Amino acid sequence: MKKILPIVLIFIIISSNSAFKHFNVFNSKASSKEAEKSNEITVAAAADLVFAFNDIGKLYEKETGNKVKLIFSSSGTAREQIENGAPYDVYASANIKFVDDLISKGKIISDTKQLYAVGRIGIATKIDSPLKVNDVKDLLKEDFKKIAIANPDHAPYGTASKEALQSLGLWEDLKDKMVYCKDIQDVLAMTKSGNVEAGFISLSVYKKDEMNFMLIDDKLHKPLKQAMAVVKGTKNESISRDFIKFVNGKEGREIMKRYGFVLPGDI
Structure with missing residues (x-):
């Protein structure tokens, strides 16, 4: 009887370990499915x-x-x-x-x-700036020293802004004033801070109590x-x-x- 008892105990331990491993595998699969069902x-x-x-x-x-x-x-x-x-x-x-x-x-x-x-693009200036844009050609004035634009190489609104200036024959005259930004939000921040005199932004981020804004004719660029x-x-x-x-x-x-x-x- 004393010899049988250890054998029974060993069997119980082995069975328990097996069940524990099976439970862990089940739980792991359940967790995986739970992750897939994330909302x-x-x-x-x-x-x-x-x-x-x-x-x-x-x-x-x-x-x-x-x-x-x-x-x-x-x-x-x-x-x-x-x-x-x-x-x-x-x-x-x-x-x-x-x-x-x-x-x-x-x-x-x-x-x-x-x-x-x-989308639609336009030109913005700081709300309290004495500089306002009533015509795109206003950007040629000496008072506009820096103009922010989303980088045309990867930002669609920057591409459209450049196309509009090219359509008006102004790009070559203005390109040295351009400050390239990573995206429209970056342009907006630069313009609101006063680090540039004007910026090309989307109509969708314009707020009339924060910026002066002039909408650009959408026939001057490819549709956004x-x-x-x-x-x-x-x-x-x-x-x-x-x-x-x-x-x-x-x-x-x-x-x-x-x-x-x-x-x-x-x-």
């Missing part, structure tokens, strides 16, 4: 969307219970990040071409691509067609698709229009 999505959004998407994101969270993390930058910067594997769920670009580029590289779920807005889509590899495809649908839905479109965007159906 938070990360949206890489163009810098011109800061105010509009903050409003849309809050409303979407309130109505659905899902969470939206917004990361704003120039569309070109976000495109490069996604191409290099950045774990975004949704890409909202200020240039539809950037979305198409990522589709061709297999980084975007192609059937999720949707046009959501067309803005598109968004779901990033391939997301673990939250369903919520990502739903967010895009919300942006282009009644409530989302009302917010976009409030910030000066031209809506897809109005093009």
Whole structure:
């Protein structure tokens, strides 16, 4: 009997360890599935969307219970990040071409691509500045020593601003005054601080109590067609698709229009 007891104890210990390992594996799988079912999505959004998407994101969270993390930058910067594997769920670009580029590289779920807005650009000066722009040619005046522009190499609004100046035959005369910024928000900050006398910003970030602003004729540059889509590899495809649908839905479109965007159906 004394010899049997240790054998029984050994058997119980082995069985317990096996069950414990099985329980850990089960828990690990459950945790993995739980992570996949996260209700938070990360949206890489163009810098011109800061105010509009903050409003849309809050409303979407309130109505659905899902969470939206917004990361704003120039569309070109976000495109490069996604191409290099950045774990975004949704890409909202200020240039539809950037979305198409990522589709061709297999980084975007192609059937999720949707046009959501067309942007407008203008010239801003500090609210208390004696300098105001009533005509683009005013920028040629000596008083305008520095002019901020989003870098045309990766920022769609910067590209459009340069195109407008080229259409008017002013780019060569003004290019030495240009201060290149990473995105529209950077331009806005430089202009509001007084570090530059004027800046090219989007209508969507203009606030009349903070800036003087002159809208530029949109015939002077290519249309700023803005598109968004779901990033391939997301673990939250369903919520990502739903967010895009919300942006282009009644409530989302009302917010976009409030910030000066031209809506897809109005093009």
